[in-house]
Amino acid sequence: MTEPKTPDAAATTGPAKKHSRSGKSNATIYDIAKVAGVNPSTVSRALSKPGRVSAKTQKLIEDAAAELNYQVNPFARALPTGRTNTFGLIVADITNPTFFDIIRGAETTATLRDYTMVLAESAESGVTELTAARRMMATVDGLILASPRMDDDDIRTIARDKPVVVINREVDGVPCVVPDVNKGISEAVRSLAGNGHHKVAFVAGPPQSWMSARRWEGVQAACEWSRLEAVRLESTKPTVDGGRQVARDVRASGATAVLTYNDLLAIGLMQELQAAGMVIPDQISIVGFDDIFGADFTTPPLTTVRSPLGECGSGAATLLLDLLHGDLPRGTGETAATLRVETELVLRGSSGRLLPAG
Amino acid sequence: MTEPKTPDAAATTGPAKKHSRSGKSNATIYDIAKVAGVNPSTVSRALSKPGRVSAKTQKLIEDAAAELNYQVNPFARALPTGRTNTFGLIVADITNPTFFDIIRGAETTATLRDYTMVLAESAESGVTELTAARRMMATVDGLILASPRMDDDDIRTIARDKPVVVINREVDGVPCVVPDVNKGISEAVRSLAGNGHHKVAFVAGPPQSWMSARRWEGVQAACEWSRLEAVRLESTKPTVDGGRQVARDVRASGATAVLTYNDLLAIGLMQELQAAGMVIPDQISIVGFDDIFGADFTTPPLTTVRSPLGECGSGAATLLLDLLHGDLPRGTGETAATLRVETELVLRGSSGRLLPAG
DNA sequence: TTGTAGGCGTTATCAG
DNA sequence: CTGATAACGCCTACAA
Helix, strand or coil: CCCCCCHHHHHHHCCCCCCCCCCCCCCCHHHHHHHHCCCHHHHHHHHHCCCCCCHHHHHHHHHHHHHCCCCCCHHHHHHHHCCCCEEEEEECCCCCCHHHHHHHHHHHHHHHCCCEEEEEECCCCHHHHHHHHHHHHCCCCEEEEECCCCCHHHHHHHHHHCCEEEECCCECCECEEEEEHHHHHHHHHHHHHHCCCCEEEEECCCCCCHHHHHHHHHHHHHHHHHCCEEEEECCCCCCHHHHHHHHHHHHHHCCCEEEECCHHHHHHHHHHHHHCCCCCCCCCEEEEEECCCCCCCCCCCCEEEECCHHHHHHHHHHHHHHHHCCCCCCCCCCCCCEEEEECEEECCCCCCCCCCCC | CCCCCCHHHHHHHCCCCCCCCCCCCCCCHHHHHHHHCCCHHHHHHHHHCCCCCCHHHHHHHHHHHHHCCCCCCHHHHHHHHCCCCEEEEEECCCCCCHHHHHHHHHHHHHHHCCCEEEEEECCCCHHHHHHHHHHHHCCCCEEEEECCCCCHHHHHHHHHHCCEEEECCCECCECEEEEEHHHHHHHHHHHHHHCCCCEEEEECCCCCCHHHHHHHHHHHHHHHHHCCEEEEECCCCCCHHHHHHHHHHHHHHCCCEEEECCHHHHHHHHHHHHHCCCCCCCCCEEEEEECCCCCCCCCCCCEEEECCHHHHHHHHHHHHHHHHCCCCCCCCCCCCCEEEEECEEECCCCCCCCCCCC
């Protein structure tokens, strides 16, 4: 045993540096071992798996740890084990309220299960996303991708290195959490049909959005079932501004009801139509998707197909953590668990009975 | 040199585990050293400080590193140095849109400067906040506290261990980023005065909110200057719902204009007043604070005193990172740098000329 | 059940 | 300018 200097003494006496390097309790398992009168390795055992040590030694060690208010050094632990107790969350756009609830859901389960969450955004770019993902790979145990913009192969490549859970998209061989659009959409379309509408327009989202495609499919199917005509319009970007821009096409389409890829588009569309003197919902009904924060601030309040985003976030985190702990069957071969959550129609004032033209 | 086993061979040959432990390139400085024909320590030097090694060796090493697509192991690095290239951000409420921009601002500068951001929330609780902060201390180089709910002493205690930057509050001896309310408030009050108002109410926020106190002071001062009467009302919570609840008191107060602690309160208040048949701004003017997402969705759109939240987030991150790199003077004694950002009035439809009662 | 010893990948201190 | 060598704090066979 070489003891070149007494580190503990130095630690307590010298407040030379403004910030102590370790920052926390700077007590190590060696200190505990000394206090408890056992070997450091025994301390290590006692503190990781509560089974591999005698009851009395256990208590001895735990007391010593408490007294020194010991906290493991995550880095020292990560080095030999590779486990970091950290996972990453990458969202497409931090300022898009759609992701707020996802972030919160994930963060909540993270702290609940004593994990740390690292956040990054892709700014709606597949390239940025990939970069962010790579950056993270070094420091996390797993990754959650919310509405990823990179392609399936990139995702699978990443998933080969570390467990990955995807939200708002289905990727073969990767566990996913996806809202099942059908229920919500059929409720919406049925409501529209019941209110005398015959032609509905769907304003699509970004081309690389998996969800947009699903929603359009859902709208088509529901319309067919209700014998409504469905037309598809394109948007420039899935924002309020994009909604404003598409108003022109909406009017030209002749549809009396419109579903938009997301609430942001719906809000912008509504603003623009109202600015042009149209009365909602008397002349045209508008239905959004997601039920984001603020969807009920508008006049009239926005009817929307709600996705339980918070649930998606916490669900994804739970899935990932279970995966990490091996609590989950890894599935047969490449079959991965995919968690489906329900959507539902939230009926507000922006949709309703179509008044006869006057 | 003890070489019990050849680790590199084992690493490349055995894809036994589904996920490789390191996840990334698993090349170490030893591999590089071997390829470049130098000593590992030389590699370390070359890769950290570009000055301490001869130009040719430098290039040799860099090439080898590139070839093996080497990436440092953050944990191995953190162990001897204590530096993690990570900072934490704790916000009072993840779902409160006020923090969205702060989060984004901080995250953006983080990735820009090659840092990783860890996110946590306090759920508006000082205790939770302290816990979260302690948890983080072990893994981060510094901390940003956005609208902290714990008391000054706790903050200072933490700040003694690691650099801390506070947003939306001033704490002695701790660097802070705070919006300077005066400009925005005086613009607002002046506008109100010019529109024939004589009595304004201020709806306060949470008692432990530093910002709420500042805003009330600002309102009082501005009103005095403009010779308006100012009354203060209390809210139960700083949310839309809290705004609805305070509507009663607002009407009872006899004020014809009201400023609320934040936009959420303003929106709720507006909804409730309108539900009671009041016309805004003809009968009463409403002004919020912050200019959050959705503030312009309301009817009428909300007039508000905007704080540049994104700037606060990025400003705080920049401050922290500069502090970390010693680029900033630590101030004389306990004097810490505090960054002030301007606020401004955003005039929209919810405030305006008071119509004679009719 | 507990102690011993070596290693995880980097940095830092000393010699040379 | 470069090479050896000892930490950093924890984990884990292996041995006792």
